[in-house]
Amino acid sequence: MRDGKPWIPQGFYQVPFEIPPTAFASQPPFWRQAYEGQGAWEYAEMKAEGADSVRLQIAQDGANPDNKKHFDAEWLQKAIRAIHQARDAGLTVIVCIQDEIQTGVPAQAPLPNENTRRVWSELTPEFGKDRGVLFELYNEPNDIPKDPHPDINQQPTSQQWQRWADAMNETIRFVRNHGSVNVVVADGLVNAQQLEGAPDLVDPMHQVLYAAHPYVSGNRADFNQTEQAWEEKFGHFARTHPVIISEWGIGFYCDAKTPRSVASFLKYLRSRGIGLEVGIWDFAPGGFNNMTHGFPHNQFSSFYNAKGETCTLNNGFPGYGPGKMIESWYLHGTIPPLPQ
Template sequence: MRHPPRSVLLAVAGAVGLVGSMTIPVVTAQGAGPACSVEYSVTGQWDNGFQAAVKVTNNTAAMSSWSLSFDFGGGQKITQGWNAKWSQSGTAVTAANESYNGSLATGASVSAGFLASWPGSGSDAAPASFKLNGTTCNVDSEPPPTDPPPTDPPASTTAPPLHVLGSKLVDAGGATRRLLGVNRSGGEFMCVQGRGIFDGPVDDAAIQAIADWKANTVRIPLNEECWLGLSNIQSQYGGANYIGAVKDLVARVEAHGMTPIVELHWTYGQYTGNSAGCSDVHATCQKPMPDAQYTPSFWSSVANTFKADQAVVFDLFNEPYPDRATSSTTDAWKCWKDGGTCPGIGYEVAGMQDMVDAVRGTGARNVLMAGGLAYSNDLSQWLTYRPSDPTGNLVAAYHVYNFNTCSNESCWNSTLAPVAAQVPLVAGEIGENTCSHSFVDQVMKWFDDRGLSYLGWTWNTWDCSSGPSLISGYDGTPTSYGIGLRDHLRALNG
């Protein structure tokens, strides 16, 4: 999906930037040094909302995990957080470590942040006290609690390993598995914008909410610069921290019996031609094709990370559109397959064959998805130009929204049906911008009738007309658009 305009995604952050930064000082008691200290800062305010940050310093023995707790007194409600697993019950707030920042050595600090709202009669007053693993901070030392804070139970892989058999995806026993579920956007943009790793919670409760819709698949968009930890990415959101967070999310998805699809969404390379999403050389928007400089390294690293787990599916590139860069359909499909120097694209391109080769060069046999032209909406010559896969585990990927060109049964019958007769076909994104579900109902029926796969865009709490978004809350509360997918999945798999 071409995301909502950057102005929509960053509307709240933009409001914060207009106000500026305000720090609320925290007073430390006199006497013996505190066991822990917490700095709480309100970094921006707007009508009935604010952004805040906490910096926690551990002054006692090293910790392998941490949990910060405090109470709000002004009716504040956290709406989004980063760098910690944020939760709230009434006035009580808890921020537990992520997998990548659980270790807290003596004297070490960790920072996290959140967005919150408050009622018109409330305020954004600072919490009166904080506790780290049960020990009160900013006062004289107390003995640490006997028991460590609770953490998510260890994940156990219950999603089945998959491979291609003819035109079907099957598990190890040969049973057909249709991939039916949702996209979980965030990993492609939060990190490169310096705002976190995921947009909203991805803890066990959040993944359980997806499973409660009877989904069996979650597609996870990624950013190549964040995965590779390039110099323009803040270290807390890139490299090992980013990879660790993605691995944790994949494990949670699998623990709920759902297939994880890891997908390359935003990539390096400057493109300013027709339909350019941005003029930035960095991975801050959808580019017409991935770049040869970093993309093969990205896929080699991802494949090495997950090759022992064939339950993980790899979606090679979100929405190619080299056809917008050149008027020649033949040139566009050649660029799609072989990459190199492509008409209208100013950087060297990694083609689908380059990405297949990068994955297979690691020994990984995971199922691969390859979307066609026109933002994965055109599969008319997919069979002619499909890359060679020595393992035979290649799937055709397709995206369809009500505003696409190929968005009716006539086009599906003429262009999709021949592909689906030869290889598995997965609609990695389906959706509509009407805040209703009449269009996706048609899509699901056509795919159901042929035993094919589809995933709704997207499990994020954006406005359903600009997203479009399936949910209004991460507990799984559907939008009027999301109701269609939720009820349909429950009817199929309930």
């Protein structure tokens, strides 16, 4: 529910706080550009494009005061200010803690841990009473031993799901014990690709939302562009649980089927009442085939260039992507039958 009415989210995902400033020098420049360009104007523009929400990831290392290498108090305060700016613009905000190797850590923690909870101890006093802020507990958990990039169609074992549930439940207890009344969001396993088979999480407030990130890439990309794949990954689960696609885009992948599969994917979400946070608002490096391009003066991407050509894998022309279709959905409630 949002403002007392049933809610199917439609929003954008942005990246200014995905890595802390200590990691800027070792990473591509778009992260620094997104951070330095972040401002309240972005949320007004999102709202003008039909969004009702925005998803912001916060780097775990940068926001953890116990991390002497990466913690940055000024950066964290800017992230907190951004959440307030988005709320002031009338957007619901999904705040997500992220721990990935671009921050300089040797490897991503497979599940939320004590460092994740330390960050929530910083954010909960600020936002724990604002129901317009959702707490996405941990981005893309991946409890697959010794495999940082597993096959995204891999089915977790019952033991892996139990470890996932234990870690998520502990984090839910933590934020509730610190006074949070927010909806909490739990990403599925295999980098949020899989929700099927997940046990129900335990929340005394019964405010758990489950999240999937159904990117196409992988060794079964053809299959991953089909309704069967969406059903197997999160669709069956969504028949009995509230589900959101809290992060999605074409990613580093496209083929001749991709434009039509995106149209089918969006219609599938609409038919199932599943919300979407589409990426990425302020991040369009070459080859990523993104939502928008030209940040900070965003233009919505298109599946076709001036010659009517579409992209091939990692060879997309600037601006290639589903942006115009998303814009049509968000502004007009329609999904074009053919790619745009």
